Amino acid sequence: MLKIKNLTAEVEGNVILKGLDFEVNPGEVHAIMGPNGAGKSTLAAVIAGHPNFKITSGSIEYNGKQLLEMEPEDRAREGVFLAFQYPIEIPGVSNANFMKSAINELRKYKGLDPLDSPSFLKMMREKAELVKLDKSFLSRSVNEGFSGGEKKRNEVFQMAMMDPELIFMDETDSGLDIDALKVVADGVNTIQDGKKAFVMITHYQRLLDYIVPDFVHVLADGKIVRSGPKELAQELEKTGYDWIH
Amino acid sequence: MKDTLKNKLIQKFKLYESSLNGESKSNDFKIKKNAITQFEVLGFPTLKHEDWKYTNLAPINNTDYHINPDKVNIDIYDIEHLFIPNLDVDLIVLINGNFDESLSNIKNNENIEISSLIKAKANNKNLLDINENKHPFVLINKSFVQDGAYIKINKNIRAERPIHIVSISSSNQPILTNTQNYIEIGESSEASIIYSHYGLKSTICLSNNLNKIICNKNSKLEYNNLQIDSENSSQVNFTEVQQEADSIFTDNSLTISGKFIRNDIKNQLLGNNSSSNFNGIYFTNKKDHLDNHSLVEHKVPNCTSNELYKGIIDQRGKVVFNGKVLVHKNAQKTNAYQSNKNIILTDTASINTKPELEIYADDVKCSHGTTTGKLDEEALFYLTQRGINKEYAKAMLMFTFVFEVINKISIYELKKFIEDKIETKLLG
Numbered sequence: 001m002l003k004i005k006n007l008t009a010e011v012e013g014n015v016i017l018k019g020l021d022f023e024v025n026p027g028e029v030h031a032i033m034g035p036n037g038a039g040k041s042t043l044a045a046v047i048a049g050h051p052n053f054k055i056t057s058g059s060i061e062y063n064g065k066q067l068l069e070m071e072p073e074d075r076a077r078e079g080v081f082l083a084f085q086y087p088i089e090i091p092g093v094s095n096a097n098f099m100k101s102a103i104n105e106l107r108k109y110k111g112l113d114p115l116d117s118p119s120f121l122k123m124m125r126e127k128a129e130l131v132k133l134d135k136s137f138l139s140r141s142v143n144e145g146f147s148g149g150e151k152k153r154n155e156v157f158q159m160a161m162m163d164p165e166l167i168f169m170d171e172t173d174s175g176l177d178i179d180a181l182k183v184v185a186d187g188v189n190t191i192q193d194g195k196k197a198f199v200m201i202t203h204y205q206r207l208l209d210y211i212v213p214d215f216v217h218v219l220a221d222g223k224i225v226r227s228g229p230k231e232l233a234q235e236l237e238k239t240g241y242d243w244i245h
Numbered sequence: 246m247k248d249t250l251k252n253k254l255i256q257k258f259k260l261y262e263s264s265l266n267g268e269s270k271s272n273d274f275k276i277k278k279n280a281i282t283q284f285e286v287l288g289f290p291t292l293k294h295e296d297w298k299y300t301n302l303a304p305i306n307n308t309d310y311h312i313n314p315d316k317v318n319i320d321i322y323d324i325e326h327l328f329i330p331n332l333d334v335d336l337i338v339l340i341n342g343n344f345d346e347s348l349s350n351i352k353n354n355e356n357i358e359i360s361s362l363i364k365a366k367a368n369n370k371n372l373l374d375i376n377e378n379k380h381p382f383v384l385i386n387k388s389f390v391q392d393g394a395y396i397k398i399n400k401n402i403r404a405e406r407p408i409h410i411v412s413i414s415s416s417n418q419p420i421l422t423n424t425q426n427y428i429e430i431g432e433s434s435e436a437s438i439i440y441s442h443y444g445l446k447s448t449i450c451l452s453n454n455l456n457k458i459i460c461n462k463n464s465k466l467e468y469n470n471l472q473i474d475s476e477n478s479s480q481v482n483f484t485e486v487q488q489e490a491d492s493i494f495t496d497n498s499l500t501i502s503g504k505f506i507r508n509d510i511k512n513q514l515l516g517n518n519s520s521s522n523f524n525g526i527y528f529t530n531k532k533d534h535l536d537n538h539s540l541v542e543h544k545v546p547n548c549t550s551n552e553l554y555k556g557i558i559d560q561r562g563k564v565v566f567n568g569k570v571l572v573h574k575n576a577q578k579t580n581a582y583q584s585n586k587n588i589i590l591t592d593t594a595s596i597n598t599k600p601e602l603e604i605y606a607d608d609v610k611c612s613h614g615t616t617t618g619k620l621d622e623e624a625l626f627y628l629t630q631r632g633i634n635k636e637y638a639k640a641m642l643m644f645t646f647v648f649e650v651i652n653k654i655s656i657y658e659l660k661k662f663i664e665d666k667i668e669t670k671l672l673g
Contacts, residue, residue: 071635076631082630088621093645102631
């Protein structure tokens with residue numbers, strides 16, 4: 001599904017990714033770990049199409065298409081989803097209207113008619129329940145006044161609504177207590193249908209107890225330096241990242 | 246050679262003066278005469294005058310306006326779009342500065358007097374003088390006033406319906422109209438007013454409008470300055486307000502379009518525990534010019550003033566903001582807050598913003614601030630990452646930027662109307 005070859009990316013003149021290779025197939029769950037500043041969030045941002053990042057070499061193939069030639073909106077409509085580390089507040093735009101605009105853009109892109117209000121409402125209620133968000137949240141402004149845990153649950157709610165194929169989760173577990181973490185993990189596990197690919201960027205092994213990865217990678221100095229099965233995460237928990245140098 | 250507007254006004258007044266007989270002794274004439282004399286001395290301010298530093302009046306002075314035109318017949322279909330859908334109002338229609346009885350719709354109410362200003366004067370209503378004597382357009386208005394609305398709400402009345410003053414300009418040649426609205430809210434009464442001006446079918450017009458507002462003790466007034474004007478239309482609005490104790494005055498300045506608009510508010514807090522709220526939003530694009538000046542004077546203790554103006558400037562739009570709070574020496578325990586926030590979308594758009602605090606009392610809480618920036622890129626990315634196209638995402642963010650102020654409009658139907666207009670402007 002995703003083939004990244006020799007990717008070099010920089011932001012504000014600083015080279016962050018230095019010839020990174022990475023591959024993801026449908027149905028796989030990957031974890032990317034590594035020291036701070038290694039480039040983990042940069043990778044997620046580059047996949048999603050953040051305009052501040054400049055790609056200086058390499059290629060990203062997504063379902064046979066050249067991802068780097070696509071605008072962020074089109075990547076999203078092609079099934080790429082980024083669960084943000086710091087979701088933005090948008091006062092004045094309700095969660096319902098936000099999702100309605102997004103879903104209808106997606107449907108338009110696929111040649112479908114916009115979803116009618118009752119179906120849409122039903123869909124939203126279902127997905128909100130998945131992450132234990134009260135249906136009253138639908139009329140609230142996006143992330144306004146939300147706790148950290150609620151914001152992350154909103155990300156998973158949106159993930160469920162958009163029904164994407166390739167999902168990057170950027171430090172979704174940071175700042176969450178164990179209960180919030182369980183809700184997020186349950187939501188993600190319910191969404192996983194064996195065809196979706198998940199890439200979890202995380203510092204801590206804790207999340208991986210609940211969303212079990214097929215592969216764990218260590219991203220350091222802008223490249224993936226080591227890969228292994230899920231046990232690698234437990235090993236890293238014990239050894240840390242000093243061994244890299 | 247074409248004559249300047251200043252000279253035309255002076256000549257026109259001379260003609261008028263010479264046509265009078267006994268009327269020249271009346272108090273009414275004295276006010277007019279004093280005003281034109283003062284205007285002759287001061288003239289139009291240049292860019293060297295602090296209050297007009299960024300707003301050039303030369304183009305107006307060089308436009309060949311027909312001053313104080315007659316009323317014309319207009320089709321109600323041409324002005325329907327100016328009415329607020331689903332809102333029942335007392336409607337006052339002014340055409341080219343003249344009161345139009347047939348299009349107006351004033352419901353009978355013994356506690357609320359609404360009529361034309363001319364009729365109020367004819368009925369010897371007690372009208373307080375306008376204090377302002379330096380602003381060039383106030384001077385012109387005082388000498389050349391045509392007509393306007395007279396609104397008086399008796400004591401202890403809560404007006405059921407908003408009052409909507411709709412002022413229309415319609416002509417084949419450039420016109421200058423002079424309207425005055427006199428608004429008095431009785432003790433412990435509540436009312437809301439909407440004022441809008443529109444130049445029909447691309448009329449080149451300058452609407453010079455003057456409001457005199459008196460808020461008696463414990464009264465509450467919301468004045469909505471609704472500015473969705475046409476491409477060749479210019480407006481100058483001067484609102485002079487005086488508030489007695491425990492009163493609340495709110496001015497919502499809602500500028501969506503108009504070629505050249507200058508708004509002045511001068512508000513005096515004369516009685517303890519009164520509060521003043523100036524809220525504003527603006528969307529200025531093309532080559533439009535908007536200048537919002539305001540002054541709130543705290544003359545007594547324990548009063549509160551709040552000012553929040555937020556706007557978006559695009560293309561070659563130019564906005565000027567000058568908000569001043571003046572706290573007199575004995576106005577202790579004053580709370581005064583002021584904020585102007587701007588989003589600029591292009592390199593050619595500009596904002597000149599000056600919040601001012603002049604404080605002579607020592608036990609006060611005052612703050613002022615201004616920000617100017619671009620649209621939040623992170624927020625834009627968040628929206629596009631969910632598949633929302635960039636233009637729509639920008640419009641969403643611009644809408645949310647002003648949402649905080651729109652929310653302060655108390656008339657629900659007006660709020661919806663404005664939201665619709667903003668949506669059209671942002672996406673259209």
